[in-house]
Amino acid sequence: MQSDYNTHIKRIVLLLVVAAVLGFLAKKFATPTSFGKYGHYRADAIQDEVDRPLRHMTNESCLSCHPFEWELHEQGRHKTISCEFCHGTYADHVQDGKFAGRLPVKKGEEIKTLCLRCHNKAIKARPKDVIKTVEMPRHLEDQHVQVTHICNQCHHVHAPLIYINHAQKVLGIEEANNGKQ
């Protein structure tokens, strides 16, 4: 039996109506219940974020087990830098107050890479009076040391100027480091 001349059009219209109804039902049932409570977002998302386990802690959290490094760090120019910035995430090291894993220790060239993450002159957005930036290997040449030197051979990573100030004091050289280490 041949279809009517407009059967397909009727079916297209029916299809669009069904799609619209399904869309409406999907919107009705799939929209999260708390959506729109405070604004154009799912209100429960706030609680979901609050419930997320903490991954990062403060420097004070490291103090209880690492008082020596903490004390040195507090005196130096790096005192505002978070421990986790260089060492890794607290949660990878301690969970529920117990040792959970060893954080990777940077060695050799890795230390240089880590330092240059902030102290590279190529990063233009670093005002000189906030962070000293250097160009490698020019900085090593200027200081008359071998270009293979790693940063921590002269700078203590926690108090970058502590050795340098000490050496200057021994040699009787005065330089304005504002007493910082």
Next chain:
Amino acid sequence: MSAVHNGVMDVLTNFVLPNDLHVHWSLMIVLYPYITGIIAGAFIVSSLYHVFKIESLKPVSRYSLIFALAFLACATWPLLNHLGHPERALNMMLTPSPSSAMAGFGYIYSAYAILLIFEILLIYRPVMVALKARSTGLLHIIYGILTFGSDNVSSQSLKLDHKIIGFLAGLGIPMACVLHGYVGFIFGGIKANPTWSTPLMPVIFLLSASVSGISGVIFTYVTIQKFRKKPVDAECVRTLTKFLWGVFILCFTFEMLEIFTHSYLKTHHWEMIHGLLWGPLYKTFWVSQVGIFSLIPMLLLAWMCLFRVGNATLVFWSTIASGMLLVQVLLMRWNVVIGGQLMSKSGRGFTTFHPQFLEKEGILPAIIIMVAPLVILYLLEKIFPMWMDDERLTALDT
């Protein structure tokens, strides 16, 4: 003194704010307007035949629609890859936000997709009814579904189809313009970026969309016909070439006018834009987009439209010009999207951008996304015979 001076200059120039150092809208956001532009442009080609009755475009009238559909199928891919979490994509449809310009794409794209699909199904209905009778197995079932189970191809039925096709094709023109004008608006609406924030942006995007769509149709039509060892309809290519020239004149004029306006008015950010165009963008904008890929096609198109050119010559050079214009539009998207982000909000420095080959939004994913529509086009051809010289179609149409 010189050292002090250099120090001051270092502070005054090349200061890039930390959050401006990386280009976050990368290759995927270059491809997104490129693909939607091709869709809109190809649809306009088909409308020239279906609405404005330009008979010489008949050979590509169906092809351009399927071509648009193949690219439409992939238009969201760059966005899904860029944003991640594709499983959340439909959330914006569930919780519509009328105040979000970005969310607007969901509705505009869906509405346009529905229109395009139904227009194609109605245009192909008589063909598919005949093909259904001849086919067996899976194809028989597919044609049954695509013809909505109706095999009525009486003149009364076709007349009704024809009316609706005319309506959809007519409605499709403003919708194609909205689709791509909207994409231009997304950039034009970002007032923090001086190269994007201009009301000309939607207009330039729309015109370049038409350029890329017409070029895409010419380029692939000729290439596919050569590949199939079938004759190319020179009259059709000639008409398309004329439209391409006309639209490209407007497109290129607006692109240059925008720069000229900034330059002549010495607008607020002109120093910065000048530095950008003559600095990091010099090669991609002046040398490539304007020099090589605009002026050469412009001269080629003018020569083909103003002088009596033989058919074989016309087809050859029109294909070359179309290929170059496809690159021109891609470069334009690059210079707008990437270029706009190379200026720091500090107004005092530029950053750089080098796409990687294998990264998530790198060159390889970009190639895959650009090849995918062509694969889809090949698959669609198995269901929708696109060529008017196709034995299947000519036998059925008569």
